[in-house]
Amino acid sequence: MNYRRLGKSGLKLSELSYGSWVTFSFQLDVAAAAACMKVAYDAGVNFFDNAEVYANGESEVIMGKVLNKMGWPRDSYCVSSKVFWGGDKPTQRGLSRKHIHDACHAALERLSVDYLDLYFCHRPDRQTPVEETVRAMDSLVRQGKILYWGTSEWSADEIRAAYGAAYKYNLEPPTMEQPQYNLFEREKLEREYLRLFEDEGLGTTIWSPLASGILTGKYAEGIPSGTRMELPEYGFLRKRLESDRGREMVERTKRLAELASDVGISLIHLALAWCLKNPNVSTVILGASNIDQLKANLKAAEAAKKLTSDVMERIEGIVQSKPEAWIDW
Numbered sequence: 001m002n003y004r005r006l007g008k009s010g011l012k013l014s015e016l017s018y019g020s021w022v023t024f025s026f027q028l029d030v031a032a033a034a035a036c037m038k039v040a041y042d043a044g045v046n047f048f049d050n051a052e053v054y055a056n057g058e059s060e061v062i063m064g065k066v067l068n069k070m071g072w073p074r075d076s077y078c079v080s081s082k083v084f085w086g087g088d089k090p091t092q093r094g095l096s097r098k099h100i101h102d103a104c105h106a107a108l109e110r111l112s113v114d115y116l117d118l119y120f121c122h123r124p125d126r127q128t129p130v131e132e133t134v135r136a137m138d139s140l141v142r143q144g145k146i147l148y149w150g151t152s153e154w155s156a157d158e159i160r161a162a163y164g165a166a167y168k169y170n171l172e173p174p175t176m177e178q179p180q181y182n183l184f185e186r187e188k189l190e191r192e193y194l195r196l197f198e199d200e201g202l203g204t205t206i207w208s209p210l211a212s213g214i215l216t217g218k219y220a221e222g223i224p225s226g227t228r229m230e231l232p233e234y235g236f237l238r239k240r241l242e243s244d245r246g247r248e249m250v251e252r253t254k255r256l257a258e259l260a261s262d263v264g265i266s267l268i269h270l271a272l273a274w275c276l277k278n279p280n281v282s283t284v285i286l287g288a289s290n291i292d293q294l295k296a297n298l299k300a301a302e303a304a305k306k307l308t309s310d311v312m313e314r315i316e317g318i319v320q321s322k323p324e325a326w327i328d329w
């Protein structure tokens, strides 16, 4: 396992990490989650991603039980949570000081840990002044309840506003962003955030590296049973898959599979190793709904050397998703 700094911070995360969205509770019970987390930990994974909204808190309860059961030294791994969607009442959502305070303490209890290593604002909250959110995060850092805080799917302007408030009032600035990044979703990481990487040393923990499984190639002939696209709770993913854009992604994935076979690697390794090639990615958060998937995905880094500039160009020719470059002079 290789380790990368989380942006300019001193924290070194495994370049492949493991997250629990969709899988924990819906597909994996405590025993199955424990087996997967053990495989990940034994392979050198030191970051496990979670959020208050995943399975309405149940995902954190499961992860907490696994962490308790494993008894790994607390200083040997990092665990995260995210705040935004805590419940239906007005005080249970968003990024107010009130909800951030309550959500953090609830996550600590569900995960049975004394502190969170990474804590994310799961989406921007346009109904809370950014200064209030930055102050609430700063306060949690000062109390030792969280170590690093960041954002997820914020625009570059919103992130910059957070840095502005932090610098103006001498508060803890954000350390990382969690954007979607894969062969079909590249705008934020490859264009919008570039100045933030340069100016602020922003780290990134990227999600859905396989586009929710589309980049595994498993949807080439329809929707196989037992997959996430079949889960009624995630109907929006199926809708996206069956949209024109989704169908186009499936078609392009078929061509990527041919290229992967030419190069002598699996399609999944091609897609994951492609994410790893981007130096602005601090860690690729893997999703896996069983142990075999996880074992396979954890070998992705070996494929990176097969992605020569020629292969990278052939990939571009297939996906046609590269964001337009800024004018450089």
Ligand SMILES: NC(=O)c1ccc[n+]([C@@H]2O[C@H](COP(=O)([O-])OP(=O)(O)OC[C@H]3O[C@@H](n4cnc5c(N)ncnc54)[C@H](OP(=O)(O)O)[C@@H]3O)[C@@H](O)[C@H]2O)c1
Binding pocket: 018, 019, 020, 021, 022, 023, 027, 049, 050, 122, 152, 153, 178, 206, 207, 208, 209, 210, 211, 212, 213, 214, 216, 218, 226, 227, 228, 229, 268, 285, 286, 287, 288, 289, 292, 293, 294, 296, 297
């Ligand atoms: N911040 C955010 O807003 C946000 C949003 C989404 C995710 N995340 C984080 O990112 C993590 C990863 O996202 P993701 O789960 O969407 O990642 P992904 O890699 O795009 O999709 C993972 C899914 O693809 C399928 N898959 C993975 N490896 C496979 C293999 N080797 N063979 C066959 N199928 C395979 C499995 O689904 P099947 O069950 O269908 O087989 C698996 O659950 C999440 O757990 C979460 O921690 C964050």
